[in-house]
Amino acid sequence: MTVRIAFVGAGGIASNHFGNLEQIPEAAVVAAYDADPARVAAACRRFPSCAGYESFKKMLDSAHFDALYVCVPPFAHGEYEVEAARRGIHLLVEKPVGVDLARAREVQHAIDSAGILNSVGYHWRYLDTTALAAQALAGKPVGLVLGYWIGAMPQVSWWRVRAQSGGQAVEQTTHIFDLMRYLVGEVESVYAVGSSGLMSNWPNYDVDDASVVTMRLRNGATASITSADIAPRGTGTVGLQVYSRDLIVAVMNTGLKVSTPYHTEETLPAVNPYLLEDRAFVAAVASGDASGIKSTYADAVRTLEVTLAASESMASGRVVPIG
Numbered sequence: 001m002t003v004r005i006a007f008v009g010a011g012g013i014a015s016n017h018f019g020n021l022e023q024i025p026e027a028a029v030v031a032a033y034d035a036d037p038a039r040v041a042a043a044c045r046r047f048p049s050c051a052g053y054e055s056f057k058k059m060l061d062s063a064h065f066d067a068l069y070v071c072v073p074p075f076a077h078g079e080y081e082v083e084a085a086r087r088g089i090h091l092l093v094e095k096p097v098g099v100d101l102a103r104a105r106e107v108q109h110a111i112d113s114a115g116i117l118n119s120v121g122y123h124w125r126y127l128d129t130t131a132l133a134a135q136a137l138a139g140k141p142v143g144l145v146l147g148y149w150i151g152a153m154p155q156v157s158w159w160r161v162r163a164q165s166g167g168q169a170v171e172q173t174t175h176i177f178d179l180m181r182y183l184v185g186e187v188e189s190v191y192a193v194g195s196s197g198l199m200s201n202w203p204n205y206d207v208d209d210a211s212v213v214t215m216r217l218r219n220g221a222t223a224s225i226t227s228a229d230i231a232p233r234g235t236g237t238v239g240l241q242v243y244s245r246d247l248i249v250a251v252m253n254t255g256l257k258v259s260t261p262y263h264t265e266e267t268l269p270a271v272n273p274y275l276l277e278d279r280a281f282v283a284a285v286a287s288g289d290a291s292g293i294k295s296t297y298a299d300a301v302r303t304l305e306v307t308l309a310a311s312e313s314m315a316s317g318r319v320v321p322i323g
């Protein structure tokens, strides 16, 4: 079966999906809509089978497709997913699934009611090193989790505007919060502090320069995830370290490190997790079997809840309970 795919949002991450879908013979990109017509034109130059549309509604009404990739910035999520779900179109939604928890729950309700297949772009879950980390941690009680996304500021303008991106923890470090939930467990409560002022030369910048989010996990572990966008370009500390007794499992952007007393074993990823994510989704749509999808919409909403709780805590100075 050919899986006919449409895109809403045809910018940076959509281009990454395009490159993957070109390697998946069962996938055909047949339609695209973006608020920027130049992006639509570029997508359709890349795929001869692709028709470009000047409105999402026209695309929904005119094009025939099985699945929709929603690759818009965080603030633009909601309506596209609900309309597609109502028509029984399967969804791959980029992370984070929004900046508004109530809206994300409405989308979740629409997805559940329609019974469509759904996947969210938490690609760290598809790393072979993540699977090895899960194996190393199986049955081990966790005492401490330390996570990081410390890097330079992304270049897309919407990222710097809190109302559009949600800020770094919500938009970017969300991968690390999600990985923690995936490998270690659910969050019970959140307390966070943030600071800003170092990046005020950037226009329209109102997100935090740095934040530290302290969490109690339901299994009793203590967790801390730090974000910062002030590091020099070309540097970066990104990943998650999980501590058990006599064991550290670190899933980092530089690879996996598993440390036991006087011994550390390092493994580099041998897979492209983005490609595996796209393969899993296309295979699910082709077969109706969702078992290869590692991040569902409902699961991603729980990650959003944690990161939005961190924003709430930064604003109020209070501990925010989850769930």
Ligand SMILES: NC(=O)c1ccc[n+]([C@@H]2O[C@H](COP(=O)([O-])OP(=O)(O)OC[C@H]3O[C@@H](n4cnc5c(N)ncnc54)[C@H](O)[C@@H]3O)[C@@H](O)[C@H]2O)c1
Residues within 6 Å of the ligand: 008, 009, 010, 011, 012, 013, 014, 033, 034, 035, 036, 039, 071, 072, 073, 074, 076, 094, 095, 096, 121, 122, 123, 156, 171
């Ligand atoms: N999974 C990952 O590792 C990963 C990596 C990068 C980006 N992302 C996510 O993908 C999303 C998009 O990021 P990007 O880097 O592609 O951004 P981008 O700015 O490069 O692309 C976004 C596109 O959406 C279009 N757009 C904006 N508002 C729209 C609207 N209301 N309707 C239709 N189109 C609209 C823009 O014109 C642009 O072409 C973000 O949520 C980001 O977090 C995920």
